[in-house]
Amino acid sequence: xxxxxxxxxxxxxxxxxxxxxxxxxxxxxxxxxxxxxxxxxxxxxxxxxxxxxxxxxxxxxxxxxxxxxxxxxxxxxxxxxxxxxxxxxxxxxxxxxxxxxxxxxxxxxxxxxxxxxxxxxxxxxxxxxxxxxxxxxxxxxxxxxxxxxxxxxxxxxxxxxxxxxxxxxxxxxxxxxxxxxxxxxxxxxxxxxxxxxxxxxxxxxxxxxxxxxxxxxxxxxxxxxxxxxxxxxxxxxxxxxxxxxxxxxxxxxxxxxxxxxxxxxxxxxxxxxxxxxxxxxxxxxxxxxxxxxxxxxxxxxxxxxxxxxxxxxxxxxxxxxxxxxxxxxxxxxxxxxxxxxxxxxxxxxxxxxxxxxxxxxxxxxxxxxxxxxxxxxxxxxxxxxxxxxxxxxxxxxxxxxxxxxxxxxxxxxxxxxxxxxxxxxxxxxxxxxxxxxxxxxxxxxxxxxxxxxxxxxxxxxxxxxxxxxxxxxxxxxxxxxxxxxxxx
Numbered sequence: 001x002x003x004x005x006x007x008x009x010x011x012x013x014x015x016x017x018x019x020x021x022x023x024x025x026x027x028x029x030x031x032x033x034x035x036x037x038x039x040x041x042x043x044x045x046x047x048x049x050x051x052x053x054x055x056x057x058x059x060x061x062x063x064x065x066x067x068x069x070x071x072x073x074x075x076x077x078x079x080x081x082x083x084x085x086x087x088x089x090x091x092x093x094x095x096x097x098x099x100x101x102x103x104x105x106x107x108x109x110x111x112x113x114x115x116x117x118x119x120x121x122x123x124x125x126x127x128x129x130x131x132x133x134x135x136x137x138x139x140x141x142x143x144x145x146x147x148x149x150x151x152x153x154x155x156x157x158x159x160x161x162x163x164x165x166x167x168x169x170x171x172x173x174x175x176x177x178x179x180x181x182x183x184x185x186x187x188x189x190x191x192x193x194x195x196x197x198x199x200x201x202x203x204x205x206x207x208x209x210x211x212x213x214x215x216x217x218x219x220x221x222x223x224x225x226x227x228x229x230x231x232x233x234x235x236x237x238x239x240x241x242x243x244x245x246x247x248x249x250x251x252x253x254x255x256x257x258x259x260x261x262x263x264x265x266x267x268x269x270x271x272x273x274x275x276x277x278x279x280x281x282x283x284x285x286x287x288x289x290x291x292x293x294x295x296x297x298x299x300x301x302x303x304x305x306x307x308x309x310x311x312x313x314x315x316x317x318x319x320x321x322x323x324x325x326x327x328x329x330x331x332x333x334x335x336x337x338x339x340x341x342x343x344x345x346x347x348x349x350x351x352x353x354x355x356x357x358x359x360x361x362x363x364x365x366x367x368x369x370x371x372x373x374x375x376x377x378x379x380x381x382x383x384x385x386x387x388x389x390x391x392x393x394x395x396x397x398x399x400x401x402x403x404x405x406x407x408x409x410x411x412x413x414x415x416x417x418x419x420x421x422x423x424x425x426x427x428x429x430x431x432x433x434x435x436x437x438x439x440x441x442x443x444x445x446x447x448x449x450x451x452x453x454x455x456x457x458x459x460x461x462x463x464x465x466x467x468x469x470x471x472x473x474x475x476x477x478x479x480x481x482x483x484x485x486x487x488x
Contacts, residue, residue, distance in 0.1 A: 019075070019349075020483050023320040024098040026279055027078070029088045029309075033095060040096025043107050049100070050111040055349075057101055057108060058117040061093045071097050072117040074124060076345065078318060081120045089309075089316055128344075157202050161259055164201025165238045168194070168210070172235055180224045180231075184217040205260030209234050233376055253333035254374050265341035267331035272296035274303070274327055275352050276319045277383075277454045278465035280488040290315035293381055293454070293465065294329070294340075295355040302381050303329050303340040317342070321466065322484035323349040334374065338381070354452045354468035354484070357385030360400045360427050363457045379458030386450040389443050390426070395434045396443075398462060399426040401450035430461035438487030442467050445485050455487075 021041075028034035040046075040061060047068065049059035055076040060068040063084070070083040071093040080094040101108055113121055171194055175183065183190075191214030198207035213234070216227045240247065240255045247255065257263055277293040292305040307315040319325065328343035358366070363382050370380040387398040403425035433439055445451055445467055455464040464487045 019098060019102055019320050019323070021099060021102045022483055022486065023322055024095060024102055026321045026486050027090055027098075027318045028095055029090070029281070029315075033088050033090075033092050036092035037095025037099060040092055041099030041103060043100060043104060046097070046100060046107065048114060049097070049108050050114070051101070051108040052110065052113060054121075056113055056117065056121055057097060058114055059097050059100075061096065069093050070116050072113070072120055073097060074121065076347070076349065077124075078320065079124060090318065157261070160201045161203045161206075161261070162242065164198050164203045164206060165241045165259070167197060167201070168206060169235070169238050172231055172238075175231070180227050183227065184223075188214045190214075203259045205258050206234075206237070207260070209237070236375060250334065250337075250373065254376075257332075257334050258374075258376050263332055263334075265330040265332050267333065267337065269328040269330045269343055270296065270299055270301065270340075271326075271328045271346075272298045272301070273324050273350075273352070274329065275324045275355055276321050277302075277355065277381075278486065278488065279319060279321050280465065280486075281315070288315060290317060292317065292319055294319075295383075296329075297324065297352070297355075302338065303331070304338045304381075305329075305342055306339055320349060321486055322352075324352040325349050355383050355454070357383035357452050357454075359402070360384055360387050360398055361403075361425060363427060363462070367457045377458070379456035379460075379463065381454070382457050383452065383454045384427070384462070385452050387427075387453055388448065388450055389429070389439075389446050392426075392428065394428070395431070396429045396439060397426040398429065398453065398464075427457065428461040430458070430463040432460070433463045433487075436488065438464065441485055442487055445469065 025034050025037070028037060045062045046059045047062070049057070051057045054074075056072065056074050058070075058072040061071055062068050070081075071091075072081050073079070073090075073094055075098075078090075080090040082091050082093045084091055084093055086092065112118070191210055195207040195210040195214075198204070198210055209230070213227060213230055216223050216230060219226065237255065237258055240251075241259050244252045244255050253263070274294040274296055277295055279290065279292045281288050281290050283289075288309045290307045290309070292307075294303045294305065295301075296303070305317060305319075307317040309315040325345055326347050327345040329340040330343055331337045332339040332341070363384060366382050367377075367380045370377055384398060386401040388401050389396055390399045429439065442451070442453065442464055447470075449470050451470055452468040453464050454466045455462055457463075466487055467485050469483070469485070
């Protein structure tokens with residue numbers, strides 16, 4: 001990853017990263033904000049801009065009214081504040097301010113923050129001090145005010161979920177007895193009614209899986225096979241919940257999460273230099289889920305930060321893709337322990353190259369091993385090194401750049417003969433990624449040469465999220481070439 005203009009010293013001695021234009025645009029909550037922020041990324045509407053060594057930038061942006069909007073960004077968070085009425089986070093003014101700094105550092109003079117910016121920054125530091133102080137730790141140590149009442153509530157909910165799982169098992173049995181091929185005639189109402197029963201049973205995870213079953217019947221040729229596979233996984237989850245007392249603790253925790261019971265981060269905090277691999281939003285009903293993937297340079301762990309935005313608001317948590325943050329992460333319980341909670345951050349974001357990767361041929365085994373801890377995984381994060389995007393009969397695939405040319409030809413011939421995709425030396429790109437502009441970004445970045453790609457591998461193929469310029473080197477080997485390119 002390459003910063004647009006290098007870095008500057010912070011009070012902690014670490015460099016404050018000056019983000020590239022692409023990193024700034026990656027923080028935008030949606031395409032409209034990205035477009036509006038780009039229009040404000042020039043010096044014209046701005047006045048009173050400045051920055052300090054702690055990573056804060058601020059400025060006044062002329063709007064439609066007589067009073068300019070006051071915008072301040074703490075890039076070490078990152079965190080944003082603006083006097084505009086926008087409900088988006090970050091707003092277009094914060095994006096414009098960061099874009100201006102990325103493209104024209106001369107527009108910012110080193111100075112002490114303006115009074116209004118200093119007031120917000122001081123309040124932010126005070127809150128951080130309170131949250132990390134002894135009193136906060138004591139509050140967490142005391143736990144719930146009434147543990148007995150909390151335990152009774154948990155037991156009552158578990159009873160409701162058990163009743164829902166038993167009812168769902170009966171409905172699955174009736175479905176199979178009547179024949180899967182006939183389910184397309186019953187319409188989506190059957191699935192929605194069953195999902196509503198799972199919501200009543202306080203098992204939102206089961207409800208979500210039932211709704212997914214209803215969408216399979218109209219998903220094209222071969223849908224009965226896919227429906228049978230998903231029914232089998234749902235049956236496995238039901239029986240796992242009903243027999244959870246006999247499961248190993250990590251798998252039991254995974255089952256509780258999969259049925260939809262709330263869990264909290266409880267593992268020992270892991271401090272590391274975390275590389276921000278990718279960030280993207282996905283709609284989940286009336287809310288938006290934001291996923292941020294991180295890689296620990298010291299621990300070698302991959303972690304997922306998950307946050308949500310409701311009622312038209314984007315999730316608050318955002319990190320610049322391609323940067324590295326010195327921070328603590330607390331993992332959630334479960335077999336894979338990928339999800340984590342972002343804790344205290346130390347110092348500022350810094351530059352870093354891509355993470356170490358594996359060959360395409362090794363990726364399916366990584367996914368297979370992860371399924372032993374969580375049989376309901378749709379995909380698993382992995383970084384592929386030295387792969388080339390190439391067209392295939394049914395779409396695109398990522399081929400190993402070092403594979404033997406004759407072996408590649410043989411696997412291609414086998415794929416065409418049997419109607420499948422190349423195996424071993426290449427991974428098919430998942431259908432969901434074939435219609436995204438990110439695929440063509442990846443092809444253009446590669447130019448027929450090898451690239452490093454981060455994404456998820458699952459039973460539908462590999463879904464790319466980010467790629468590094470061929471000039472980049474792996475972590476620990478130096479940083480050269482262009483910046484990370486987001487593909488989602």
